[in-house]
Amino acid sequence: MEIQKRNEWLRSLLNKSMKVKITDGRVLIGIFLCTDKDSNIVLGSCKEYTSLSAIESDSSEPRSIGLSMIPGQHILQLFTDEPILS
């Protein structure tokens, strides 16, 4: 069933790195630990960057915030880390 497949796909993302862009422009990179129906996400070992450009230009140090919870309604974009196939 479709739902089963989606569920399995979500589970496959657990304990992997995830990048989340939130509504005020900040970007959080952490380990995906938990989610629910409203797409609230719990990230572990989370680092906060002030913006997407900040990561690339390396202009600011990330702030380590440890365990964080991002409410679903504040998520603009979600990225997962795909292994590079040679």
Added chain:
Amino acid sequence: MSKTEASSLYNWKDVTSEFKNSCIELNIGELVKEPSFGLFEAMSAIEMMDPKMDAGMIQNQTQSKIKSIKEGIENKLLKTDDFSFEEKLTIVDTTLRNLVTWLDGSSLAQTLFTNLYLHEPEILDDTYMKNFCIAVLKIVDRMRNKINASGTFEEEDFQPLSYNFKFAEEISDNTVLSNLKSAEDSSAKIYRHMKSEVKNEEKKNEVDMTYGLWQRMRFIRSFFYLLSFNDEHKAFTNNSEEITKHINICLESLVKVKETHELGTKPKMVKVGKTIYPVVMGFEPTINQRLLPPTFPRFIQIHSFEAACEYLHELFSKMSDLVKVPKMKTFDEIYNFGLQFSEIQSVFLRSLFQLIVLPRSMIEKGMAMKTLILNSVTKFVSPPILNPKCPINNKEACLQLVDSFLIKCTPAFVTLFQILGHNKARQREKIAHVFEEFGQFQDEADNLDSILHSYFVQQKLSLVHYGCFGSWMLNHNLSLMSQFILSGFELELFAKYECHYIYWYLCEIILNWQMSTLNRVDNFLMTNEINFLPKNAKKPKKRKSIFEKESLLKTAERHMFSAFYQAFRAFLIEGLIKSPKSDFDCEEFRYNHRLGPFQFFNTPAVCLYNQFKDKDEYFIKAYELNKIYGFARDHFDMARGIYEKHSECANQAKIAKNNFVVMRLLSSGLKKLQKIELDFSELAYFPMIRL
């Protein structure tokens, strides 16, 4: 994480819609997670975009125009030279405000390091500003060093984190001192030049401003000098004149600084979150926000300039009090001074006091403390064994015994002294912990006395040695117990319905013992004084006790505590003080909780609740209410009689007199009371009773 690292480590794929669609399919309350992940872990997660928990939220920070000092200079928002006089004055004054706010317990990140010039003072071209900034960094570093060295603080007093900020370590103290001297001289020159050049009234402001700048440089130089000693113990003993001179310079120039404050540019008041910050060129209140842990107080109040000046004035006045300390040679003197002194809120001053009295190294601390204790014992009880004229045979061996006793006691005394460095609330908590050791020392002291006395008896000397060290230790312990209880009053710990057994314990047990101890010591001193005289000498006339004043004041105190016990007991009977409902209350538990820490003392043996209750019940059964008020009235009267003869006890005399009048009224039985008012504001342990 560097750019190359980041880009080679991650390969991001946008899965936003896929993710959201998958999530929608979940049931309400269904979670996708590892089985090992529990909600207990999730509980401590910081919720993003919640203003209370999310420190990095953009709306929690002002749009700081400057992200770093270099950026500020590039964007021409920060000057490095050609500061106007107004600008210099206001930057200096705002820095001082931040310094005081830090000293009062806030973090460096939210106070001093919101001044971007302090991040990199070498970048400044203006010598005045550069020297000032370097001096401030050095001052802060030294203060931090002293507070950490003393180690007598808790998290409510001081934040030790320095967030990797630099404190101009590369520049030596001597260089800074000489730079400051030349900066001071050149500011003085500029002022005098201005003064002679400027003739018209319009430019008077300029003259005053250069004067103000000169005075600020004087202040900073003397301030730094006072902190530049590495060995405070030695410095305050040997250089007290220099130190006093510089303290006076600080106090004088502070007055002038305050007078010239208005001439600087007015800081812009910027609202950040719920607080308003003073912002002047060079300051960015929220620049370090990201460094703070999420639970930190997010925004703090920077002290006003008047408050900052007052704080600094108090700091230097109290520092001049500390100059007297090296002259104190006995532990008791220093400890009593310290009790008074530690009422100050300033953790820096408390730390400085610690460092002045005891050297920094552990070994030297012990040696210094042993001397202080020895001096105390000698002054209090004049042990015959320590008298050079003592004709005992095995003096060496005896002195060894005394020495090992003192060495045993020393560490506990060091701990006791260090407790004085903490704030009042922590002091009380920590004193309760040392009781056990001091209880043991009592036994050791008695042991030592009996050994020494047995030698005296063996060698048929008429000198006595019983109750010597023992009495000293006993007196010391009783003072500690007293301090413990009285600090309970100062910290407002006792409920009104508890006061009666507290006062009872104070007068019947503690003060009772203390007065008989003083009496005993007096007789002891008298006996040995006679015994040291050559056989044919005239017996000296009966002289006044050396403890006369102390005994008298303790007698007065005892009368007061007695009176309060009786008064409070009567109030309880009459219902003027409400006691808790008996279903929910057990007076025995309360009594044991309050007086529990005393169980470690063998002398005086702790008075158990049932013993107290017996005496208490007997008392209230034996006398009717009017008589009880009558006793209280008489005790207040006797206390008043003593206090009125001593001018330093004016407060106590006033309270005694007032309460005497009230008790007289109550004992006559004429007035039927509805309620009474207890005013603890004058003296925390002697309330004023009002109808």
